[in-house]
Amino acid sequence: MGEHLYEEILPAVLAAEDPNTAYWPSSPYGGAAANSDDYGDCHNWDVWHGRGDWKHYSESNSRFCSEFGFGASCGLPAWESCLDASDKHPYSPAVLWHDKTRKGYDVYLSMVHLHYPEIKTLDDLVYYTQVNQAEALKYGIEHYRRNKGRCWGTLFWQINDCWPVQSWSIIDSLGDPKAAYYAAKKFYAPVLLSLARQGPTVSAHLVNDLLNEIKGTLTMSVEDLDGNVLETVEEAVSVPANGTGLVGGIPLDKTLGSERTTFVTAKFLSSDGLINSENLLLLAEPKELALPAAGIKLDIAGEDAQSFSLKVTARRFAPYVWIRRKDNALLTISDNYFHLRAGESKLVTIEKSEGLCCASSLMNLLTIRTLQAEVK
Numbered sequence: 001m002g003e004h005l006y007e008e009i010l011p012a013v014l015a016a017e018d019p020n021t022a023y024w025p026s027s028p029y030g031g032a033a034a035n036s037d038d039y040g041d042c043h044n045w046d047v048w049h050g051r052g053d054w055k056h057y058s059e060s061n062s063r064f065c066s067e068f069g070f071g072a073s074c075g076l077p078a079w080e081s082c083l084d085a086s087d088k089h090p091y092s093p094a095v096l097w098h099d100k101t102r103k104g105y106d107v108y109l110s111m112v113h114l115h116y117p118e119i120k121t122l123d124d125l126v127y128y129t130q131v132n133q134a135e136a137l138k139y140g141i142e143h144y145r146r147n148k149g150r151c152w153g154t155l156f157w158q159i160n161d162c163w164p165v166q167s168w169s170i171i172d173s174l175g176d177p178k179a180a181y182y183a184a185k186k187f188y189a190p191v192l193l194s195l196a197r198q199g200p201t202v203s204a205h206l207v208n209d210l211l212n213e214i215k216g217t218l219t220m221s222v223e224d225l226d227g228n229v230l231e232t233v234e235e236a237v238s239v240p241a242n243g244t245g246l247v248g249g250i251p252l253d254k255t256l257g258s259e260r261t262t263f264v265t266a267k268f269l270s271s272d273g274l275i276n277s278e279n280l281l282l283l284a285e286p287k288e289l290a291l292p293a294a295g296i297k298l299d300i301a302g303e304d305a306q307s308f309s310l311k312v313t314a315r316r317f318a319p320y321v322w323i324r325r326k327d328n329a330l331l332t333i334s335d336n337y338f339h340l341r342a343g344e345s346k347l348v349t350i351e352k353s354e355g356l357c358c359a360s361s362l363m364n365l366l367t368i369r370t371l372q373a374e375v376k
Contacts, residue, residue: 057140227342
């Protein structure tokens with residue numbers, strides 16, 4: 001019945017009513033095999049439901065990847081809405097019941113443990129699964145975008161949920177953004193600077209979705225956790241309209257044996273100063289980093305009737321800075337789960353809400369976690 005509708009009736013109606021519009025009968029579709037890498041669009045669930053580790057996204061050569069995804073926990077406010085006190089740990093029956101990743105709970109968590117420390121608490125479950133999902137989607141989508149010209153688009157599953165659950169969504173049932181939501185703003189930016197490790201070098205690729213050529217300066221550096229620059233390169237680069245290109249690279253010879261304490265950072269600044277794209281690449285698995293205390297400092301930089309401007313500063317490298325409320329209530333914040341290099345400051349905007357109406361209440365209610373530990 002379904003095939004009769006979408007292979008015969010619908011294309012016939014469209015041909016009669018709008019003969020100038022092409023008809024796409026299904027997804028995936030194209031070529032002799034419906035999920036071909038070489039024709040039409042394809043779905044890539046082989047990573048999540050098959051090989052598991054998100055690093056396998058780089059093996060796909062799709063022309064348009066129209067469905068794929070990676071699972072993560074809902075936020076702590078959503079868990080508060082459905083768990084009794086006795087259920088607030090990552091292996092409670094209630095938490096397992098709210099897992100809809102269709103992966104098998106132990107397998108799902110083992111995919112997180114490939115990259116991040118062991119999950120022991122409910123906070124760990126939220127934090128590690130969410131940053132793992134963010135890195136998974138970032139890794140896959142940057143791969144597809146670097147292949148622009150061969151690959152012309154991506155659609156991932158999914159945007160949101162209808163109940164508190166562990167799933168592929170990047171916004172949970174309370175409207176609380178996960179780490180991947182904030183990451184998506186960056187890896188889907190019209191101009192993307194993407195880093196990829198290729199043996200003894202980290203290469204820089206610039207993806208330009210704008211309809212005009214872009215020119216500017218690329219700066220790449222190898223840094224340690226205290227902010228010392230071990231290697232740096234700078235060069236003028238350009239990418240054509242609606243194009244992409246390999247625009248630079250930096251050698252890793254000075255990081256040999258110290259991958260746990262070094263990383264690569266890169267920045268593209270357009271000649272007119274209007275485009276600023278940055279990225280950062282760890283050289284070891286996050287769980288293997290030898291991280292000293294980050295020395296996070298918070299300062300209120302401004303306030304108006306609707307929001308606070310919060311300045312977050314790190315004395316040493318602070319990966320995956322997660323800002324939340326101690327009472328696990330919803331917090332509306334402009335950015336979260338971001339990296340701070342040593343000495344770097346970042347301004348974020350926090351909306352005023354119940355319990356967050358003055359500067360003292362903000363500072364008393366906020367808590368921060370990095371990959372090192374909870375720091376405030």
